[in-house]
Amino acid sequence: VLLPWLPVYKVHAQTRALQRSKIRLPRAGKIGKIMAKFVVAGKVDCAAYARAELLADQLQSCLPDFHVHKVPVPSAEWAQWVREECEERGWVGHCGDVLVWRELVKRGGRGVYVGGVREFQDYASHYHNVTPLTDSVAERNIAEENRQTLEANQLEVESRTKPHPLRVAVTSASSFMAYHLLQRLALGDVFGDKLISLRLLDTPTHSDEVSGVAMEITDMASPSVESVHCTSSVKEAFQLASVVFVLEQWEDGGGDIQNGEEIEEAGGEDAERKEEEEEVRKNEDEGEREEDKEKEKDGGVKEEGEEKPGASETSSHLEEAATLYQKYGATLDFCAQKSVRVIVSGRLSNLGAAVIARTASSIPRTNIIAAPSLVEQRSKSVVAGKLRLNAADVEQVCVWGRCGGGEGVLVDVGNTRVHCYQGAIVGPDPFSLPLAHCLHDPDWLASSLLGDVRKREREERGGGGLSEAVAIAEMVRQWMDPNNESRVWCSVGVVSEGDCYGFPEGVVCSVPARREGGEWKVVQGLEPTPNIQVSQQEWSKETLCSLSL
Numbered sequence: 001v002l003l004p005w006l007p008v009y010k011v012h013a014q015t016r017a018l019q020r021s022k023i024r025l026p027r028a029g030k031i032g033k034i035m036a037k038f039v040v041a042g043k044v045d046c047a048a049y050a051r052a053e054l055l056a057d058q059l060q061s062c063l064p065d066f067h068v069h070k071v072p073v074p075s076a077e078w079a080q081w082v083r084e085e086c087e088e089r090g091w092v093g094h095c096g097d098v099l100v101w102r103e104l105v106k107r108g109g110r111g112v113y114v115g116g117v118r119e120f121q122d123y124a125s126h127y128h129n130v131t132p133l134t135d136s137v138a139e140r141n142i143a144e145e146n147r148q149t150l151e152a153n154q155l156e157v158e159s160r161t162k163p164h165p166l167r168v169a170v171t172s173a174s175s176f177m178a179y180h181l182l183q184r185l186a187l188g189d190v191f192g193d194k195l196i197s198l199r200l201l202d203t204p205t206h207s208d209e210v211s212g213v214a215m216e217i218t219d220m221a222s223p224s225v226e227s228v229h230c231t232s233s234v235k236e237a238f239q240l241a242s243v244v245f246v247l248e249q250w251e252d253g254g255g256d257i258q259n260g261e262e263i264e265e266a267g268g269e270d271a272e273r274k275e276e277e278e279e280v281r282k283n284e285d286e287g288e289r290e291e292d293k294e295k296e297k298d299g300g301v302k303e304e305g306e307e308k309p310g311a312s313e314t315s316s317h318l319e320e321a322a323t324l325y326q327k328y329g330a331t332l333d334f335c336a337q338k339s340v341r342v343i344v345s346g347r348l349s350n351l352g353a354a355v356i357a358r359t360a361s362s363i364p365r366t367n368i369i370a371a372p373s374l375v376e377q378r379s380k381s382v383v384a385g386k387l388r389l390n391a392a393d394v395e396q397v398c399v400w401g402r403c404g405g406g407e408g409v410l411v412d413v414g415n416t417r418v419h420c421y422q423g424a425i426v427g428p429d430p431f432s433l434p435l436a437h438c439l440h441d442p443d444w445l446a447s448s449l450l451g452d453v454r455k456r457e458r459e460e461r462g463g464g465g466l467s468e469a470v471a472i473a474e475m476v477r478q479w480m481d482p483n484n485e486s487r488v489w490c491s492v493g494v495v496s497e498g499d500c501y502g503f504p505e506g507v508v509c510s511v512p513a514r515r516e517g518g519e520w521k522v523v524q525g526l527e528p529t530p531n532i533q534v535s536q537q538e539w540s541k542e543t544l545c546s547l548s549l
Contacts, residue, residue, distance in 0.1 A: 039111070040120070041071035041085075042098040043078045044150045050142035052098050052117045055124055055132045063128065072146050089113070165197040165226040169237045171328075172247040173200035173230070174209035177345070177465025181245065184473040186217050188224040191243075191480060198228045201237035234331045241336040243480075245472070246328060246344040246352060248321070318351065325352040329359025336360075341479065342368045345472055347404040350493060353508040357495050366519045369479075370493025372403035372510040373471035375453070378460075379411045382452050387438055393419040395432070399491040399510045400532055401503070401539045405457050408539050410532050411450055415512075478515055489514040489523045501528070 040056050042049025049072070056068040073081050078097070086094050089101070089111060096116035103111045114120055124130045168185060170178050178200075184190055185198065198217065202210045207230065214228040231237050238244060325344075332340060340363060344353040349370035357368045380394040387394075396417050400410040417432040425433065439445065460467070475492070478484050492513040498505035500522055513520040 037067040037069065037103045038100060038114070039069045039071060039103060040098070040100050041073060041082070042117075043075045044072040045075055045143050045147040046097040047136070047139040047143050048097050048117045050139040050146065051132070051134070052100060052120055053142060053146075054135075054138070055117075055120060055130070058130055058133065059124060059128060062130065072150050074150065163195055165195040166191060166243065167197050167199060167239075167241045169199040169201060169241045169244045170247065171201045171237070171245065172249065173202045173213060174206035175247060175249065175465065177249070177469045178245075178247050179213060180466045180469035181247070181473055182213065182217060184469065186220050186222045186225050188222070190473050190477045191224070193224070195226045196224055197226045199237040199239075199241065200228065200230045201234065202230075202232065204232045207232065234327060235335055238328075238331045238335045241332070241340050243476070244328075244332065244336065244340060244342045245476075246325075246342065246349075246356070247346065248324065248348075248352065249346045318348075321348050321351060322355050325355035326359050328352075329356035332356065333360035333362050336363070338362055339364075340367060341476075343371055343472060343476055344369070344493075345371045345374075345404075345468065347406060349403045350401075350508045350510075353493060354495065354506065357508070358506070365495040365497075368495060368508075369520060370403040370508050370510070371472050371475055372399040372491045372493055373475045374468040375399045375403070375405050375409055375411070375457075375510075376491045377467060377471045378405075378456055379413070379449075379453050382449065382456060383413060383416065383435065383439070386441075386444070387418065387421065389418065389420060393421070394435075395419070395488050395490075396512070397491070398512050398526070398528075400501075400528055401509050401535075403493040403508070403510045405454075407454070408535075409450075409454070410528075410535055410539070411453055412528055412532055413445060413449065414529060415526055479520070482518070484515055486515065492520045494520055494522060501526075 038056060038059075040049075040052050042052060053070060056070070059066045060068050082094065082099055085099065086092070091101075091113045094113075094115070098117040098120070100114040100116070100120040101111040102114055114123055121132045124132060168191075170182060170185075172178055173182070182198065182200075185196065188194075198214075200210050200214060210230045214230050217225060217228050229236075332342065342353070342356060342360075342363070344356065346352065349372075353368050353370040357363075357365050360368070376397050376399050377391065379397045379399070381391040383397070384391040384394050394416060396415050398412040398415060400412055402408040402410065413435050416435040418435055418438045419429065419432045421433055421438045423433065423438060425437075435445075436442075475490070478486070478490075489512045491510050493508050493510045494500070494513060496503040496505055496507045496509050500509060501511055503509040503511070512523040512526055514523055515521070
């Protein structure tokens with residue numbers, strides 16, 4: 001397929017210099033008024049074509065009504081092009097690297113065949129008394145210039161037609177969760193057939209791990225991945241980003257978790273100290289399990305004097321996290337696209353999304369969310385296990401307030417529906433029943449469900465982040481899919497505008513939401529249970545205190 005030829009009208013600088021220094025051209029008045037249009041075609045990098053160009057420029061400079069149209073053709077396509085052109089115009093026997101013909105101005109027709117570069121020189125000398133300039137150095141320079149110009153034009157045409165890749169940034173790229181998420185991104189499970197360019201961000205101490213992950217992604221040879229770039233610069237990672245995954249995992253006591261180990265600024269811990277802390281952690285987990293059993297009777301409502309959610313998260317810990325999220329927000333505001341979509345995950349995802357939304361003022365608040373999807377999926381698994389169903393058959397489990405799990409998480413199944421339940425009433429898909437019609441154990445729903453969800457979270461704490469990565473990938477897939485206008489809602493951490501189920505303005509809270517018009521719209525009209533409403537108010541107060549640090 002021949003590329004569309006772009007006409008090149010130019011008088012080379014070498015020609016003008018030679019005209020001034022070597023030859024005195026005849027005046028147009030002595031030759032007479034000529035109405036002519038000549039087409040000069042040839043191999044783009046051929047010296048003979050450059051010589052024909054020089055001669056055409058000479059004629060055009062001294063003859064006011066002499067017009068030239070130049071057609072540079074790539075060398076690989078010249079033979080086919082000249083053969084088709086001569087066949088169309090009825091010219092037989094032409095050979096050479098240059099083809100010149102004269103077109104009758106305003107009269108149409110197939111044109112008058114002139115020949116190659118030698119015939120063109122004889123024509124200029126005989127009819128116009130113009131001696132051609134011959135300079136081998138200038139001809140080689142012009143040939144190289146023609147080649148570079150044609151390549152630049154072809155690149156410009158390709159850049160206009162080639163789709164631009166979607167720039168996707170992933171923080172904490174050396175973590176296990178990022179490892180599983182990047183696999184889903186590279187396989188096209190999230191963005192479909194869109195071309196993506198991955199930016200992997202992590203600290204310099206994890207550069208080797210991130211480079212290894214980038215090599216694995218490249219070895220996948222996925223058609224969805226245009227490029228993979230590793231960096232420790234936040235600005236470089238977020239430059240012109242369209243989607244950003246913020247995957248920092250914070251412990252309750254401080255520190256960012258990477259690959260299952262706590263990163264210390266000083267560079268690590270002793271083996272004995274690790275063993276002691278692991279033993280203390282096990283004892284704390286056993287104590288938490290006993291407390292959950294004692295709280296099953298009151299539905300998880302905390303008694304007076306009991307430790308409040310997030311109390312173990314010290315102010316220095318929150319300040320450290322807020323400082324990092326402020327840096328992210330400021331960089332996004334300055335470098336990323338204004339339509340960028342930001343997904344924050346982890347134990348402090350509410351705080352992170354709120355700080356980023358405050359700092360990145362030019363980015364719409366609806367484009368910044370926290371991901372409670374893991375808590376929602378974990379709750380579905382617990383309910384499905386009770387019913388002996390697949391977790392995919394359970395939908396519309398609401399996570400209120402806190403997105404990142406922990407002691408402050410609130411799960412509501414008052415509006416949950418179940419598919420494929422073999423009861424007295426059955427129906428074809430998408431028929432579903434309320435959970436209360438399938439699970440006849442109100443005491444377990446009211447008192448033990450939340451404790452089982454927290455227990456499952458503790459048991460999964462040493463995992464590799466696979467379930468959370470899959471949950472986040474599915475949430476973003478629904479968000480990015482232009483055809484996804486589902487009637488089913490899910491839990492999403494959004495920035496409250498003051499009318500979001502009583503959550504204060506500016507707080508990022510998990511609420512039921514449905515995708516509409518490319519945004520997550522809060523589903524109104526649902527009523528949390530009284531116990532959840534009380535815990536919801538306490539969590540809102542503590543979140544406001546955290547944001548004021």
